[in-house]
Structure formats: C-alpha cells, structure tokens
Amino acid sequence: MHDRSNPTSTTAHRPSAQHALWHWATPQAQLLLAAGDLGPILRFYRTVHGLNQTQLGALLGYDKTYISAFEVGRRGLDDVGSRRRVCERLRLPPHILGVTDPADSDHRAMLQFGESTIRLAEIARQSGHATAAVEELWPLVARLEARVEDGHTEREVLRLLARARVGLGVALGNVLPEERLSTAAHWTAKSLPIAEHFDDRGFLSYALRMHGNELRKARLRGAAVSRLQRATALAPDPDARAAVLPLLARATGALGNADLFDRAMRESDELLHSVEHTSLFNPFALHEVRLRGLVATGRAEVAVRLAENVPGPTTAVAPQWHVIERVTVAHVRLLAGDRHGAADSLTATREAVRQRLPHQLQRIIRTAGDRLPHIRGTACDALERLREEMAA
Numbered sequence: 001m002h003d004r005s006n007p008t009s010t011t012a013h014r015p016s017a018q019h020a021l022w023h024w025a026t027p028q029a030q031l032l033l034a035a036g037d038l039g040p041i042l043r044f045y046r047t048v049h050g051l052n053q054t055q056l057g058a059l060l061g062y063d064k065t066y067i068s069a070f071e072v073g074r075r076g077l078d079d080v081g082s083r084r085r086v087c088e089r090l091r092l093p094p095h096i097l098g099v100t101d102p103a104d105s106d107h108r109a110m111l112q113f114g115e116s117t118i119r120l121a122e123i124a125r126q127s128g129h130a131t132a133a134v135e136e137l138w139p140l141v142a143r144l145e146a147r148v149e150d151g152h153t154e155r156e157v158l159r160l161l162a163r164a165r166v167g168l169g170v171a172l173g174n175v176l177p178e179e180r181l182s183t184a185a186h187w188t189a190k191s192l193p194i195a196e197h198f199d200d201r202g203f204l205s206y207a208l209r210m211h212g213n214e215l216r217k218a219r220l221r222g223a224a225v226s227r228l229q230r231a232t233a234l235a236p237d238p239d240a241r242a243a244v245l246p247l248l249a250r251a252t253g254a255l256g257n258a259d260l261f262d263r264a265m266r267e268s269d270e271l272l273h274s275v276e277h278t279s280l281f282n283p284f285a286l287h288e289v290r291l292r293g294l295v296a297t298g299r300a301e302v303a304v305r306l307a308e309n310v311p312g313p314t315t316a317v318a319p320q321w322h323v324i325e326r327v328t329v330a331h332v333r334l335l336a337g338d339r340h341g342a343a344d345s346l347t348a349t350r351e352a353v354r355q356r357l358p359h360q361l362q363r364i365i366r367t368a369g370d371r372l373p374h375i376r377g378t379a380c381d382a383l384e385r386l387r388e389e390m391a392a
Contacts, residue, residue, distance in 0.1 A: 030155055033096050038086075039071045045090055060089050093154060110147075114140055114160045121167050126279050128319035128355040130174035137168040141187075159203070162194040166210045173214050174320065177358040177387065185214040205234040209244045216251040217359065224251040225260070242268070242275045246289050253293025261293045279318040283311035288325040291332055300335045307332040320355055323348045327363045339371060346375045353382045361386070 032040050046056050053067040060067070069075035077083045083097040117140050121133035144161040169187030176184055188211035195207035212227030228248040235241040249264035268286055275281065287310055294303040307329055330345035346368060352360040361383040368376035 033092070036096055036098060038077060038097065039073050041090075041092075041096070042067065042071050060086055091150075091153070110143070111156055111160060114144065114164065118160070118163055118167050121171065125167075125171050125174060126318045130171045130320075131356050133171035134168065134175060137164055137171060140164050141168055155198075158194050159198065162191040162203075162207060165191040166207060169214055170210055173217055173359075175356055175358070175390075177383070178217075178219075178362050181214065181218040181359065185211065185218045185220070188214045201234045202236045202240055205231045205236065205240055205244065208234070209247060212251065213247045216247070216254055221251060221255040225255055225257070238271055239275050242271045242281045243278065245271070246280050246286060249289050249293055253289070253296045256297055258297035258299070261297055265290055265293065279321070282317060284317050284325065285321050287311055288321065288328050292328050295332065295335070300332070303332045304336040307336070319351075320357060320360070323352050323355065323357060323360045327360060327367055330364075331367045334367065334371060342367070343372055343375060346372065346379075349375065349379050349382060352379075353386070356386060358383055358386045358390075 029044065032044050042056065046052070051059070053064045053071075057064050057067045062070075066075065070077075077086065077097065080099055084094055084099050086092075087094045087097055087099065117136050121136045124130070124136070125133040141161070141164045144157060144164060147157055148161060165187050169184045169189075169191075172187060173181060173184035188207070191207045192211060195204045198204065208227045208231035212224045212231060215221075215227060216224035225248070228244060228251050232241060232244045232248055235244055245264050245268045249261055249268060252260035252264055265286075268281070268289075272281075272283065272286065277283075279285070287306075291303045291307060294300065294306070310325070310329070326345045326348035330342040330348075333339075333342040333345060346364055349361065349364055352364065361379050364379040365376050365383065368379065370376075
C-alpha cells in the first residue's frame with residue numbers, strides 16, 4: 001500500500017549523489033541495470049546506500065511489506081506511473097524499468113552531443129584552435145557536472161565527464177600562460193577519481209597520461225614522472241604505450257634523469273616502425289623531445305650535432321608542434337653560438353601568436369634572452385596582448 005501520510009518521508013533518507021557515485025558505475029551495477037529486474041536493483045540500492053527495507057519504502061512511498069515482495073519477486077510494478085516514480089526516486093534512467101520517457105530521450109541525445117563535442121574539440125585543438133576547443137568544452141563539462149551533482153551517476157555519463165574534463169584541461173594547457181598552467185592540471189586531475197573506478201586499464205592509462213603531461217607543463221616534474229610511469233605500466237597495447245612514451249621522455253628529461261629519459265627514447269625508437277603515427281608519436285615530434293631532453297640532461301653537445309637532422313613533418317604533426325620544435329632548435333643553435341640560425345628559428349613568434357600559444361611565447365622570450373633582444377621584445381609585446389585578451 002502506498003504510504004503518502006508524510007510528505008517528507010520520500011526524501012528523508014535520500015543519500016547524496018557523491019555517496020553512491022562509484023557503486024553505480026561498477027560492472028556489477030551495469031549488469032543489474034541492463035537486466036532491468038526490479039528486485040535485484042532495489043537490493044543493490046539498499047546495500048549501496050545502507051538502507052533497510054523500511055527506509056527504502058519511505059523513499060519510494062511503499063511500506064516494508066511491499067519492498068520485501070518486490071525484492072523477492074512476488075510483486076511487480078505493472079503501471080508506467082509507478083515505474084517512472086521509482087526511477088525518479090532512485091535517480092535511474094526510466095528505460096531501466098521499461099519506461100519510454102522524454103527526459104530519457106533527452107539524456108541519450110545529450111550523450112550523443114557530448115561525444116561529438118569532445119571529438120570536435122580535439123580536432124580543433126590538434127588543428128591549432130585550442131581556444132575554440134575550450135569554448136566548446138566549458139558548457140559540456142558544466143552540464144555533465146550538474147547532472148552528476150543531481151544524483152544521476154550513470155556509467156556512460158561519468159565516463160563522458162572524465163573525458164570532457166581531460167579535454168578541457170589539455171586545451172587550457174595550450175592557451176594559458178605558464179603561471180596559470182596549474183589550472184589545466186587541475187582539470188585533468190578531476191578525471192582521475194572517475195577513471196580509477198572504471199575497470200578499464202586503457203582508460204585509466206589515458207587519463208594518467210594527459211594529467212601527467214599537464215603536471216610537467218606546470219613544472220610539477222616529480223609528480224608528472226610518477227603519473228606517466230604508471231600510465232606506461234597500465235598501457236594495454238603498443239599503441240597506448242607509444243602514446244605515453246614521448247610524454248614520459250619529456251618529463252624525465254625535464255627532471256634531469258638521463259637514465260629514465262634514455263630508456264623512454266629507446267623504447268619510442270623501437271616502436272616507431274611498428275605502430276601508427278599520431279600527432280605526438282612521429283619522427284618529427286620525437287626529434288624535438290630528444291633535443292630538449294639531451295639539453296636538460298647535460299648533453300648539449302649531442303643535441304647540437306643532431307639539431308639540423310630534422311625529419312620532414314607529416315600530416316600527423318599538429319600545428320603547435322612546428323612552433324615547439326622551432327623554439328627548441330633555436331635554443332640548441334644558441335648553445336652552439338649560432339645567433340643567426342637561432343633568430344631564423346624564432347620567427348616562430350608569428351605562428352605562436354596566430355595559434356594563441358602564450359606558453360610558447362614565454363619559451364621564446366627565455367630563449368632569446370639578452371642575445372636576441374629584438375625577438376624577445378616582439379614576443380613580450382605579443383604575450384602582453386594575449387594576456388589582455390584573456391583578461392577581457
């Protein structure tokens with residue numbers, strides 16, 4: 001019998017979304033939800049939230065005997081209104097109990113829209129339009145976080161939220177100046193609690209990889225190496241491992257650990273001919289990683305010898321990598337005393353401005369230093385303009 005005598009009874013024991021967040025994302029919960037059997041779903045809900053049958057009955061508007069009958073299968077919910085109400089109270093999509101609901105259709109449309117947004121934002125970032133990627137991802141992340149905060153913790157929503165947070169953090173890592181790169185690392189870090197609770201090594205490796213690289217850019221190098229080493233260990237196949245290794249090499253080089261840097265570069269070289277090239281894992285990008293790491297680990301003379309042997313860029317190379325590589329080559333040329341060659345490389349200032357890459361402008365300023373004051377001044381002016389635009 002429905003118990004409607006106390007209008008507050010249906011919310012008295014409603015648990016917070018955070019309390020049950022990971023339980024509903026587990027493979028066990030997914031099997032229960034896919035089966036759509038009310039009894040096991042109610043038992044699982046009580047276990048997750050620490051409720052007895054009386055408390056669950058108060059939440060759903062039934063007395064204890066009804067809950068007991070539902071759980072052992074002696075009773076079912078035949079009318080659509082009751083099934084819709086149970087899904088609403090348990091914060092589950094209505095289709096779980098066979099209800100076709102406009103809100104559920106909206107939810108599925110949101111998931112499809114979110115997938116498309118993340119893909120398009122990544123394409124924009126890789127094409128040198130990271131600002132556009134940020135503008136696309138901000139509202140998606142806000143919408144997904146609001147849904148989770150409201151208690152809707154479906155597995156596909158959590159996974160989409162983790163990916164959107166990663167994408168937002170990485171895009172911010174392209175458009176923010178160095179002093180604000182911790183913000184980018186903050187957003188990639190927010191993906192880790194979700195990824196940790198998914199039984200998916202590849203997904204966790206991906207989240208750790210992207211977070212580790214943002215930590216490196218924020219100069220938290222020890223933490224970066226730790227995350228990237230774990231990402232490498234979790235990588236489920238050679239392609240996933242190849243995605244991590246260049247970032248691990250950059251972080252270990254920045255840390256000054258020549259042994260770890262050399263190991264990461266050796267394995268990268270071994271994989272270069274056996275996996276598909278990407279915007280990061282290709283001969284052109286690895287050449288830049290090698291030069292920078294050699295300088296950082298005290299082997300500038302080796303970097304000088306290799307600096308001019310730049311592999312030809314391919315369509316796999318992202319536009320920002322051309323800027324990154326030219327700044328690194330300029331640094332190596334200055335170490336060799338070649339000011340003219342360095343100045344030629346630092347014409348990358350124009351491209352850094354066009355792509356709105358303040359971090360690379362700051363690298364240009366440091367590289368030019370007192371030896372190339374005109375280039376340093378131009379880069380300083382461009383950086384100030386970018387900062388003013390961001391402030392506005």
